[in-house]
Amino acid sequence: MEIFCTSSSSVLRRIHNEKKQLAKLILIAPFLFGTSAYAIDSNGLNATNTTITQQKSRTITGTVVDKDGEPIIGANIIVKGTSNGTITDINGAYTLEVPDNAVIQISYIGYLSQEIPVKGQNSIKIHLIEDTQSLDEVVVVGYGTQKKGEVASAISSVKSDNFVKVPTTDAAQLIRGQVAGLNVVTPDANPVGGSQITLRGAGTLISSATPLVLIDGVPGDLNTVSPDAIEQIDILKDGSAAAIYGTRGTNGVILITTKSARGEMPTEVDVNAYVATQQITKKLPFFDAAGYRQLVEQGKAGAQDEGASTDWLDEVMQTPLTQIYNITLRGGSKNTNYVASFEYRGIEGIMKRTKNQMYYPRVEITHRMFNDKLKLNANLSGYKQTYFAGSDDDNGFNKEVYRNAITYNPTTPVRDAEGNWSESPAKTDYLNPVALVEEVEGENQAMNLRMHASASFTPIEGLEIKYLVSSNNYYQTRGYYETTKHIASYKNGRTGFASRGTKRKVDDMSELTASYRKTLKDHTFNILAGYSWMRTNWQFYWMQNFNFPSDDYTFNGMGTGQALKDGRANEFSEQKENKLIGYFGRFNYSYKGKYMFAASIRHEGSSKFGANHKWGNFPSVSGAWSIKDESFLEDSKLISQLKVRAGYGITGTEPGDPYMSLNTLDFGTYVYYNGGFIKTTRPGSNPNPDLRWEKKKETNVGLDFGFLQDRITGSVDYYNRKTEDLLWNYSVPTPPFLYNSMTANGGSIRNTGVEVSVTVVPVQTRDWQWITSMNYSTNKSKLLSLSSDQYVSNDYSDQGWLPEPMQMASHRIQVGEPIGNFYGYKSIDIDENGHWIIEGADGKPKPIEEQVPEDKKIIGNGLPKHFLNWNNTVRYKNFDFTVTMRGAFGFDILNSAKLQFGSPIMLTRGNIFNTAYDKVYGKVPLADDQGLQYVSYYVEKGDYWKIDNLTLGYTFNFNKWLKSLRVYGTISNLATITGYSGIDPEVGIGGLTPGIDDKSRYPAARTYTLGVSVKF
Incomplete structure (x- = not known):
């Protein structure tokens, strides 16, 4: 048969x-x-x-x-x-x-x-x-979807099955290391902290570099939706893909699709639960009590034995327990589908009192009627968040706790003989870390409510008219209090200090789109037209008060403090609003699936722009040729996919503040008049009617390939992107201007790079499967100009600020140079007395005491030139094993902890590295009187390779009512191979000052997770 x-x-x-x-x-x-x-x-x-x-x-x-x-x-x-x-x-x-x-x-x-x-x-x-589902696989693009085989732009898609299994507060870590060119960095283990994301290099100077995030078409953030609710993440990487989003698409677009139910299906219940704990990955080499006492015996200046043996870091750390529980219910009939889920995420950190609690409710209903011609969808979701406020900001963690825990004298007891906190008020920036944790009360509470609904009407086959309306509401209330026993109360001569504040941000959006798809024999057309309206309203206020009669009410008794009544405390409030309107269209054409063409245009206006530049146009064009489908390759058994892509697109970036182009008023000045002070009104800034968007022009050329029955697949992309009309703060003359600074457009920057992705299936049998994928990216940036015809700037600008006693910039951006350059003195030797010898401006050695600003040089760069990621999944019967590895190469790190605490002179301010008296350059140790200097000795190579995530799981198959049960264990941040001597070489890479390892950073941690996933 x-x-x-x-x-x-x-x-x-x-x-x-x-x-x-x-x-x-x-x-x-x-x-x-x-x-x-x-x-x-x-x-x-x-x-x-x-x-x-x-x-x-x-x-x-x-x-x-x-x-x-x-x-x-x-x-x-x-x-x-x-x-x-x-x-x-x-x-x-x-x-x-x-x-x-x-x-x-x-x-x-x-x-x-x-x-x-x-x-x-x-x-x-x-x-x-x-x-053929690989080519028919659907990827999400701007305002719609496309078959993967029809895509002519640089778009990457990651399904939930391939997400990195790690307890996380944002969605970025789910795809870390899986998309070439998308670099996700987690610079610390703060449970309230988030990931830093860069896509294809630094393309702006003072504007945000964060990609646009859309969740089911509605703007949001990477922590807006529960990671367990995400079905797929698509990244629009190049200009031709992102131009449909106009002024919001310059930094790329991340499209998140949540899990949903489709068609007639029985009720399904998914339960996911996991617990995790952490440990610090590395401790810096400070003297312990015994070693410190040896310094006292040697008579080192500043060393003082106070009789105890205290591990201060241990005093402020904890063994955390993270618990995450998620339940999802979905099902439906032919006409109506529903999804309902609830998740609790309680993520604890390794530092005491650092915990982030989040609740994610979600309900979505879809109903089809009139023979599926009309589809109605309603979605209600969001989160509730609560976390400890250890300082008067949103960070949830007071950096002074960790910094003082590593520098406080290890022979000092936590409390003195009378039971009071051991403090040294005379020392600058030297505080008891345990007291900093215990003598504060604080809580940040946030709530996000997302509501969106849509109606899709299909009057004839191929035509869909869709209307989407949404409202995204974020509210935050925070309170912070320092008790009367807090060291700040003593130093500032006050009794208690409180701060209270709130934020409110509302994004309202309305979009109408119409798309029509038609196939005529070998020709396929797809036309999209749409209108988008968006309003953002931002409200913020805060107040401070001190001198309270009691600590009993903390920040909940703001009115009982005396300072506000005396006019000595601060208060502030503001409200901002802006609107964004866009008209857009796209045309797609395919002939026999071999030749593809796409073009789009967005005409967009923003209230943030100046009166002379309210509207802008953002076009794109792209094309692709599926060579595999040509007659000379159609029957090839060696080549299974071969497609060439090319695209060009223009995107933009809005200014951050909505009122930069307008005349604003300042009410903060007082004058003495007629025997008393009265408040005056004056212009608050220089208006700029010519303020407009940054404009990025990007060309992308790519190749998609598959060999040996698609056992080997991948892609290669080359891009060249130039950002013009950069927003920058220019010095202007007074007069004619009222103020000597103005934000305006001028200057340009170029980024070029290559991205390569390869996936191989070396083993595929009935019981065994091994899938290995690797991706590589490299980026080169160059600042082309800082000036324009109207506004002239120096060819350089110093950025960043190193704290006292150095008090100087850490970086310099300069025309003709890449972004991220460290700028300081180049140390080349040490003299016999233990003092630095640097290279002068003339290239000759000179003592550090003779330094002049002209001696400063480029001493490194904080942005990696190369990123490499390697992911492996092995399955044997019901076992699955995954290991993800990633690395960054060709960059430097300013080890600020070593700079400050690796110098003997800092012993007068607390504990120091036990390597502080090691020989420098193999000669002599630094002198006890050698002051802190920003020299290249402290700029280290940052190259690293991480075994980032290791997961082992087993799936049990049961009967019809219990479909599967998967149990797994995960170790995250397992090991790091690096020559860097600091805590962790994974440091911040954003902004104009990348590559600084903050001496007060929240420590890096290794995470151990045990989880279970049940499907009913």
Whole structure:
């Protein structure tokens, strides 16, 4: 009997390879892994399971071939519901003993899987049909979706199955290391902190570099939605893909699609739960109590034995316990679907009193009516967040706690003999870290409520008219209090200090789109037109007060403080609003799936722009050629995919403040008049009617490929992006201007780079699968100009600020140079007395005491030139094992902790590194009187390679009501290979001052997770 398999599904398109040698390797692979349930006979490989059935059985034979009749080698054939199976040999043949009533399952990567009843047959020939779903796979693009095979721009897509399994507060860490060019950095383990994201380098100077984030088409943030609710994340990387979003698309676009229910389906329940704990990855080499006492014995200046032995870092750290629970309910009928979920995330940090609690509720309902011509969707979601406020800001962690924990004298007791906190008020910036934790009360509470609804009408086939309305509301209230026993109360001569504040941000959006898709023989057209309106309202106020009669009411008794009544405390409030309106359209064309063309335009206006530049145009064009579908490659068994892409697009960036272009008023000045002070009104800034958007012009050329039945797939992209009309703060003359500074457009910067992604399936058998993927990216930036025809600036600008006693800039941006350069003195030696010798402006050595500003040089760069990520997934039967690794190379780090605490002179301010008296350059230690200097000795190579995430899981398959149960364990930030001597080389890479390892940073941590996932 001959059977043609035409149903079921797969997730990858695989074209059969007739290369015999590769096939033999595939067949032998199970034995390399020690699969003892198979045996080889003289006819090749008959992998017969040794399990003997007790039922009446028969032996069936046959072959498995593709559509051209070519044998498929290594196809899996298994008796449904058992482990009894085999794989086809090099001729595509198989032999298998089965029960008379058996159903056999046939599968092979790249083909549609099938189930066939035996029904008394002795010979079954099977034709497998290629799975083309890889090219038909849907990716999300601006205002719609496209088949992957039709995409002509640089777009990357990551499904939830491939997310990094790690407890996280934002969605960025789910795709860390999986998208070439998208660099996700987690500079510390603060549970309230977030990820830093850069896409294709630094393309702005003072504007935000964060990509636009849209969740189901509605603007949001990376922590807006629960990571467990995300189905897919798509990244629009180049200008041709992002231009449809106009002034918001310069930094790229991240499109998040949440999980939903589609069509008629029984009720499903998913339960996910996991617990995690952390430990610090590395401690800096400070003197312990015994070592410190040796310094006292040596008579070192500043060393003083106070009789105790205290591990201050241990005093302020904890063993955290993170708990995350998620339940999702989804189902529906032919016409109505629903999704409801609730999640609790309680993420604790390794520092005491650092905990982030979040609750994520979500309800979504979709209803179809009038024979599916009308689809209605309503979604209500958001989160509630609560975390400890250890300082008077949003960070949730007081950096002074960690810094003082590593520098406080280890012989000082936590409390003195009278039970009071041990303090040294005379010392600058020297505070008892335990008291900093215990003598404060603070809480930040935030709530995000997202409401959006849409109606889609399809009056005729191919035409969809959609109206979307949304409101995204964020509210935050924070309170902070320092008790009367807090060191600040003593130093500032006050009794208690309180701060209270609130934020409110509302984004209202309304969008109307119409799309029409039509296929005429070999021609496919897709036309999109739309209108978008968005309003953002921001409100903020805060107040401070001190001198309270009691600590009992903390920040909840603001009115009981005296300072506000005396006019000595601060208060502030403001409200801002801006609007953004856009008209946009896109045209897509495909001929036979071989030649693809796309063009888009967005005409957009913003209230942030000056009167002379309210509107702008943002066009794009892209095209692709599927060479594989040409006649000369159509029958190739070696090449399974080959497509060339090219695109060009213009995007923009809005100014940050909505009122930079306008006349503003300042009410903060007082004058003495007629015997008293009165408040005056005056202009608050220089208006700029010519203020406009930054304009990025980007060209992208790419190649998508697949070889050996798609066992090897990947892409290569080259981009060249130039950002013009950079927003910058210029010095202007007074008069004619009222103030000597103005924000205006001028200057340009260029970024070029290459991105390569490769995925290989080295092993694919019935029991074994190994998928390995690697991606690489490199970026080179160059500041082309800082001036324009109207506004002239110096060719350089110093950025960043190192704290006292150095008090100087850390970086310099300069025309002709890349962003991220460290700028300081180049140390080349040390003299016999332990003082630095630097290289002067003339290139000759000179003592550090003779330094002049002209001696400063570029001494490193804080932005990595190369990023490399390597991800591996191995599956054996029900076991799965994943390891993700990533690295950054070609960059430097300013080790600010070593700069300050690796110098003997800092012993007068507290504890120091136990390496502070080591020889420098192999000669002599630094002198006790050598002051802190910003020299290149403290700028270290930052190259690193991380074993970032390791996960081992096992899936149990049960009956119909309990579909599966997966148990897994994960270790995150497992190991780091680096020559950097600080805590962790993964430091901040954003802004104009990248690469600084903050001496007060929240420490890096290793996370251990145990989780369970149940599907009912």
